[in-house]
Amino acid sequence: MIRIAVDGMGGDYAPEPIVKGTLMALEKFDNIEITLFGDETKMAPYLKQHPRLQVIHTTHFLEMGEKDPIRAYRKNKELSMFMAMQHVKDGLSDAVVSAGPTQALVVGGHFIIRRMASMPRVAIAPIVPSLDGRGRILLDSGANVDFKPEHLLSFAIYASIVANKVLKREKPQVALINIGTEDSKGRDFDKETFALLEASKDINFYGNLEPKEILTSEADIFLSDGFTSNIVMKTMEGTAKGMGMILKREIKSSIFATIGALFMRKALKRFKKSLDASEIGGALLMGFDGIVIKAQGASQSYGFMNGIRQAKEMVDANVIQLVSEVLTKKEAVGE
Amino acid sequence: MIRIAVDGMGGDYAPEPIVKGTLMALEKFDNIEITLFGDETKMAPYLKQHPRLQVIHTTHFLEMGEKDPIRAYRKNKELSMFMAMQHVKDGLSDAVVSAGPTQALVVGGHFIIRRMASMPRVAIAPIVPSLDGRGRILLDSGANVDFKPEHLLSFAIYASIVANKVLKREKPQVALINIGTEDSKGRDFDKETFALLEASKDINFYGNLEPKEILTSEADIFLSDGFTSNIVMKTMEGTAKGMGMILKREIKSSIFATIGALFMRKALKRFKKSLDASEIGGALLMGFDGIVIKAQGASQSYGFMNGIRQAKEMVDANVIQLVSEVLTKKEAVGE
Numbered sequence: 001m002i003r004i005a006v007d008g009m010g011g012d013y014a015p016e017p018i019v020k021g022t023l024m025a026l027e028k029f030d031n032i033e034i035t036l037f038g039d040e041t042k043m044a045p046y047l048k049q050h051p052r053l054q055v056i057h058t059t060h061f062l063e064m065g066e067k068d069p070i071r072a073y074r075k076n077k078e079l080s081m082f083m084a085m086q087h088v089k090d091g092l093s094d095a096v097v098s099a100g101p102t103q104a105l106v107v108g109g110h111f112i113i114r115r116m117a118s119m120p121r122v123a124i125a126p127i128v129p130s131l132d133g134r135g136r137i138l139l140d141s142g143a144n145v146d147f148k149p150e151h152l153l154s155f156a157i158y159a160s161i162v163a164n165k166v167l168k169r170e171k172p173q174v175a176l177i178n179i180g181t182e183d184s185k186g187r188d189f190d191k192e193t194f195a196l197l198e199a200s201k202d203i204n205f206y207g208n209l210e211p212k213e214i215l216t217s218e219a220d221i222f223l224s225d226g227f228t229s230n231i232v233m234k235t236m237e238g239t240a241k242g243m244g245m246i247l248k249r250e251i252k253s254s255i256f257a258t259i260g261a262l263f264m265r266k267a268l269k270r271f272k273k274s275l276d277a278s279e280i281g282g283a284l285l286m287g288f289d290g291i292v293i294k295a296q297g298a299s300q301s302y303g304f305m306n307g308i309r310q311a312k313e314m315v316d317a318n319v320i321q322l323v324s325e326v327l328t329k330k331e332a333v334g335e
Numbered sequence: 336m337i338r339i340a341v342d343g344m345g346g347d348y349a350p351e352p353i354v355k356g357t358l359m360a361l362e363k364f365d366n367i368e369i370t371l372f373g374d375e376t377k378m379a380p381y382l383k384q385h386p387r388l389q390v391i392h393t394t395h396f397l398e399m400g401e402k403d404p405i406r407a408y409r410k411n412k413e414l415s416m417f418m419a420m421q422h423v424k425d426g427l428s429d430a431v432v433s434a435g436p437t438q439a440l441v442v443g444g445h446f447i448i449r450r451m452a453s454m455p456r457v458a459i460a461p462i463v464p465s466l467d468g469r470g471r472i473l474l475d476s477g478a479n480v481d482f483k484p485e486h487l488l489s490f491a492i493y494a495s496i497v498a499n500k501v502l503k504r505e506k507p508q509v510a511l512i513n514i515g516t517e518d519s520k521g522r523d524f525d526k527e528t529f530a531l532l533e534a535s536k537d538i539n540f541y542g543n544l545e546p547k548e549i550l551t552s553e554a555d556i557f558l559s560d561g562f563t564s565n566i567v568m569k570t571m572e573g574t575a576k577g578m579g580m581i582l583k584r585e586i587k588s589s590i591f592a593t594i595g596a597l598f599m600r601k602a603l604k605r606f607k608k609s610l611d612a613s614e615i616g617g618a619l620l621m622g623f624d625g626i627v628i629k630a631q632g633a634s635q636s637y638g639f640m641n642g643i644r645q646a647k648e649m650v651d652a653n654v655i656q657l658v659s660e661v662l663t664k665k666e667a668v669g670e
Binding site: 130131145177179186187210211212213214215216227228230231232234235236237238239240241242243245246247250251253254256257259260261262263264265266267268270271274275 | 465466480512514521522545546547548549550551562563565566567569570571572573574575576577578580581582585586588589591592594595596597598599600601602603605606609610
């Protein structure tokens with residue numbers, strides 16, 4: 001049985017979609033049990049009894065706009081997110097899922113769950129949409145701004161194991177995001193990272209990726225420093241949002257277009273869905289000594305259920321132990 | 336009369352769309368005269384006599400795939416692009432327009448036209464699409480990787496003058512591309528640039544811009560280091576291209592959707608057009624002592640005509656002299 005701790009109060013619309021997504025996941029997967037942390041009074045309208053569901057009551061939770069999660073953690077350990085993380089630390093759950101603020105999850109990860117000994121840094125890796133619908137792992141989008149090339153290599157190794165074991169890609173390829181495809185492109189940082197990735201035996205290196213191919217590339221994992229990947233993710237989001245608005249405007253602009261859109265209703269729905277991150281799952285927080293999944297802040301129940309599915313699959317595939325083995329071996333041979 | 340030098344042989348489909356775009360511009364604007372540089376035999380099928388058109392023959396031109404434009408320049412000054420630039424240097428034309436390789440234009444700018452004394456560096460500034468259809472100036476996307484914050488300020492000043500005088504924006508706003516909107520976001524480089532832009536009296540500073548708003552932001556000018564802006568531009572391109580492919584796939588997926596798309600034909604065409612950079616014009620090369628416009632490599636005649644229009648408007652508004660005055664005054668007061 002895979003044991004998952006869920007922060008019932010995290011996210012823009014909590015607790016409704018969180019509780020509903022939790023019940024949906026329990027229906028769908030019969031090898032999970034869930035401990036839900038949150039305010040029982042607030043969750044009650046959506047809650048149902050379930051043999052594999054346990055609720056732990058706390059009235060405290062983190063505001064979505066919390067700017068100083070470190071202070072919040074120091075002040076109050078009874079916040080639903082941190083209690084769920086403590087459950088993992090105490091060995092009572094195998095993974096934690098929350099739609100709360102990402103930076104608070106990073107803080108809780110560091111202070112409560114702690115970093116894996118073999119991972120020098122922690123990365124936030126969202127799954128971004130792709131033309132083929134399978135999604136791609138993008139990292140690090142955590143806005144870390146002082147990574148070294150070795151950090152990127154360790155993330156690449158972690159993500160490769162996730163892509164192989166969880167996403168079932170035969171030989172996952174790692175691409176370095178860059179301004180050109182030639183080996184010599186980019187800043188010194190990119191050139192050093194290129195050399196390191198190319199020399200590594202623990203990953204399949206694709207080479208440089210120009211983001212002109214961000215939705216069409218064959219590579220499974222897109223890698224760059226925290227600043228650049230964050231910019232890539234937000235530019236994808238902004239372009240998709242803007243294009244959606246333009247399409248909507250054009251549909252409304254004439255009666256013919258409006259009629260056409262009625263005929264195209266299902267196709268337009270699939271179009272929209274293909275770019276919806278919640279179809280694919282949440283972001284992975286890589287580097288902690290436990291599985292931490294950040295579901296989208298605006299998660300609806302289906303999206304949150306997908307976050308739980310992802311956590312389950314990560315635990316199932318024993319990802320953390322596999323990563324630890326590769327990185328420890330790598331250290332031992334002095335790579 | 337505004338005098339424009341055109342490289343007849345630059346671009347993926349040259350010379351046909353270049354010659355046609357040139358004739359289109361001459362029809363449209365009666366205050367320009369054009370000197371067209373290129374192979375008369377190759378251009379002949381598309382050429383027409385025009386009282387304001389002069390053709391200067393050369394059989395030499397730069398291949399689009401040229402990787403070493405410096406060497407190409409050293410070997411041969413008779414290449415159509417460099418002859419057009421020499422025409423500007425010799426005071427015989429006021430601006431040059433080419434759809435040839437950007438890096439070759441940068442090389443020719445440095446070696447032939449030379450930099451403005453008051454501009455410490457040169458920037459490539461494409462016009463990127465926007466929801467409102469007016470476009471935005473993005474810079475620098477020239478893949479320069481060692482800019483200082485002061486360089487970005489001088490680009491911001493140049494772009495503000497272009498936005499005001501050419502694009503007719505009342506009080507153009509300059510936004511710094513960043514991973515968050517708060518003042519303190521980003522790398523040290525971004526924080527220093529933020530402080531410098533905020534303190535400047537020569538621009539209207541909008542603050543940080545998260546690229547989630549890249550198509551919807553009110554700001555007129557988007558600024559970052561050469562690496563980041565290049566990544567933003569290519570991510571926009573890749574997302575738009577991928578979304579277009581997904582939409583096409585969905586339209587083809589059912590007979591209803593195909594019928595719907597017929598009704599929506601005009602709306603879909605406008606949708607596509609709204610994201611087409613050639614509607615707006617080429618990239619500006621800022622910092623040379625003459626107007627240099629890089630039309631899109633894949634320019635068709637209409638897109639190339641828009642590049643000529645842009646050059647004409649830049650000359651008309653006396654942009655280089657205005658920029659030079661602001662920057663020189665700024666130096667004089669020791670800012």
